[in-house]
Amino acid sequence: MNERDAAALVADLVGDRAGEWDRAGRLPGDVLAELAGKGVLCAEVPAEHGGLGLSSVDNGELTAAVGALCGSLRSLLTSHGMAAWTLSRFGNAEQRATHLPRLTSGALAGVAFSEPGAGSDLSAMTTTIVRDGQSVVVSGRKVWVTGAAYADLLVVFGRHGDGAAIVVVPANAPGVRIERVPEPVGCRAAGHADVHLDAVRLPADLLLGGAGLPVTLLATAALGYGRLSVAWGCVGILRACLAATTRHATTREQFGVPIAEHQLVARHLAELHVAERSATHTCAHASRCWDAGTPETVEATLLAKHLAATAAARGAAAALQVMGSAGARDGHPVARAYRDAKLMEIIEGSAEICQLALAKHAIAEWT
Amino acid sequence: MSTSTVTATAVHENLLEFLSKRAKSPWDPEQDLFASGSFSSLFALELVMHLESAFGIAIEAEDLRLEHFRTVGAMTELVLRIRGRGGE
Numbered sequence: 001m002n003e004r005d006a007a008a009l010v011a012d013l014v015g016d017r018a019g020e021w022d023r024a025g026r027l028p029g030d031v032l033a034e035l036a037g038k039g040v041l042c043a044e045v046p047a048e049h050g051g052l053g054l055s056s057v058d059n060g061e062l063t064a065a066v067g068a069l070c071g072s073l074r075s076l077l078t079s080h081g082m083a084a085w086t087l088s089r090f091g092n093a094e095q096r097a098t099h100l101p102r103l104t105s106g107a108l109a110g111v112a113f114s115e116p117g118a119g120s121d122l123s124a125m126t127t128t129i130v131r132d133g134q135s136v137v138v139s140g141r142k143v144w145v146t147g148a149a150y151a152d153l154l155v156v157f158g159r160h161g162d163g164a165a166i167v168v169v170p171a172n173a174p175g176v177r178i179e180r181v182p183e184p185v186g187c188r189a190a191g192h193a194d195v196h197l198d199a200v201r202l203p204a205d206l207l208l209g210g211a212g213l214p215v216t217l218l219a220t221a222a223l224g225y226g227r228l229s230v231a232w233g234c235v236g237i238l239r240a241c242l243a244a245t246t247r248h249a250t251t252r253e254q255f256g257v258p259i260a261e262h263q264l265v266a267r268h269l270a271e272l273h274v275a276e277r278s279a280t281h282t283c284a285h286a287s288r289c290w291d292a293g294t295p296e297t298v299e300a301t302l303l304a305k306h307l308a309a310t311a312a313a314r315g316a317a318a319a320l321q322v323m324g325s326a327g328a329r330d331g332h333p334v335a336r337a338y339r340d341a342k343l344m345e346i347i348e349g350s351a352e353i354c355q356l357a358l359a360k361h362a363i364a365e366w367t
Numbered sequence: 368m369s370t371s372t373v374t375a376t377a378v379h380e381n382l383l384e385f386l387s388k389r390a391k392s393p394w395d396p397e398q399d400l401f402a403s404g405s406f407s408s409l410f411a412l413e414l415v416m417h418l419e420s421a422f423g424i425a426i427e428a429e430d431l432r433l434e435h436f437r438t439v440g441a442m443t444e445l446v447l448r449i450r451g452r453g454g455e
Binding site: 090091092095212217219220224297357360 | 389391407408409411412413414415416417419420427428429431432433
């Protein structure tokens with residue numbers, strides 16, 4: 001299955017039901033089972049582990065296609081894909097061979113970073129991962145774990161000795177309790193949940209490599225995938241806004257003409273077009289760097305995430321303005337875009353955290 | 368550099384150039400990258416990607432230890448050891 005087949009499958013399964021899922025706050029189990037079972041939700045996993053083996057560029061276009069239809073499903077795809085990427089990067093050959101085929105054959109995964117006292121400052125994490133003979137014991141509380149309400153596996157970050165570690169926690173392990181976030185402002189059906197880990201004892205072979213490295217290093221590596229995926233999802237949000245507003249503005253008449261002929265409305269459409277094109281080009285550049293494996297990937301990914309998320313938030317607000325009352329109800333694609341895009345400025349590195357890193361980059365490059 | 372034979376000198380020179388460019392001053396090969404505190408986690412990731420792309424290697428999970436990245440000498444050893452394993 002290539003990127004276009006995968007996008008067609010998603011379009012077929014989602015149909016016009018994303019608004020309904022948003023209002024209900026749930027994605028249907030059969031849809032998730034089919035997409036996860038075919039490896040669509042972590043499409044860069046190589047064929048040897050049952051994945052589609054897509055490049056970052058192709059997976060990016062798939063992500064945008066999903067994001068244009070349903071922000072909640074796209075958000076789940078981001079988290080599941082990030083879990084698979086983290087397993088690929090930090091798992092040894094045996095761990096990859098054990099876990100990746102599960103993630104391409106139906107099991108769903110989430111990634112747990114944030115805690116009540118550790119959001120942007122992940123070094124304040126207090127969850128512990130302690131080695132005890134042939135076991136590891138995981139204790140703590142994670143918040144806002146995307147997809148946790150649906151997950152079979154959780155990739156959990158925590159303190160480990162002087163540094164940090166990553167452990168794969170089966171969601172049904174004794175001591176794991178998952179509690180849905182009630183009514184999130186956006187991506188309402190993405191299954192955000194708090195995860196309570198009460199002395200969860202697991203076999204030590206669920207501990208991934210890199211144990212002992214600083215938490216910021218482990219998290220930065222894992223978040224790279226998530227940031228690029230969010231950025232492509234924002235391209236999808238902008239495309240959904242363009243589809244809705246251009247249709248509306250050319251058919252809705254006020255003062256005797258289609259509203260697209262009013263210059264202030266036309267300006268919104270122009271700016272949406274600019275936002276979508278610039279986000280697409282920036283994401284495509286970052287994905288090409290990712291595929292080439294060059295160090296430039298790190299900065300290009302941050303740039304793509306920041307540009308696309310802020311463009312989507314601004315663009316979706318303008319799109320709702322163009323739609324007026326036609327888009328001003330929950331479940332409408334533009335209303336969803338408006339709420340979902342705001343979350344994109346917060347997750348996977350807030351706009352401000354991206355700006356801090358980009359400012360350092362600018363200073364390093366220009367001084 | 369991924370196909371031909373890579374010598375310790377070549378790796379060493381390449382890393383000195385990469386780090387000097389980043390630090391904007393000549394890099395002392397004995398200097399501890401992490402003791403200075405001047406490099407961020409984003410830089411550490413860039414460094415791993417540089418080693419992988421410049422020398423055609425895959426740094427596996429078991430090699431992701433700070434001591435392998437602490438100095439130019441340690442990284443040179445790591446690159447040669449991974450390339451020596453073959454099949455990369």
